[in-house]
Amino acid sequence: MPTIVRKSSTTLLETRREILHAVSWQVRSSVWSPPTDVYETEEAHVVRVEIAGMREDAFEVSLENDTLLISGTRPDFTERRAYQQMEIRFGKFSTAINLPGPVNIERARAEYKDGFLTVVLPKAKSNQIKVE
Numbered sequence: 001m002p003t004i005v006r007k008s009s010t011t012l013l014e015t016r017r018e019i020l021h022a023v024s025w026q027v028r029s030s031v032w033s034p035p036t037d038v039y040e041t042e043e044a045h046v047v048r049v050e051i052a053g054m055r056e057d058a059f060e061v062s063l064e065n066d067t068l069l070i071s072g073t074r075p076d077f078t079e080r081r082a083y084q085q086m087e088i089r090f091g092k093f094s095t096a097i098n099l100p101g102p103v104n105i106e107r108a109r110a111e112y113k114d115g116f117l118t119v120v121l122p123k124a125k126s127n128q129i130k131v132e
Helices: 012-029
Strands: 036-040 044-050 059-064 067-074 091-098 109-113 116-122
Touching: 036 091, 044 067, 059 109, 059 116, 067 116
Parallel strands: none
Antiparallel strands: 036 044, 044 116, 059 067, 067 091, 109 116
């Protein structure tokens, strides 16, 4: 029976540490994007952003052309800590969503509840004239 020798220059744990170190450096040095769902109902386009630990007035929501822009800053704790694992992002975040159709901005609404910001953008009624 042949002997199988497994060589390993770096262990899986060391590789994971290197990746996490690289990612954590990027998170601290740039803007990040929170998990976002975009879906459509018969009446509206709905955007749902998972971003716990915020206040409702801490978000900036704007519409430019056909793009919804959501941004803000999630605060971190001020005391110093020695992390063993760090996966929750903080600091400046931003997300841009291209809307698939025209919306009625006057009827748009946003709600922040249970860690989710939900933006409802009612679809614009088309002013098409039927020709018979």
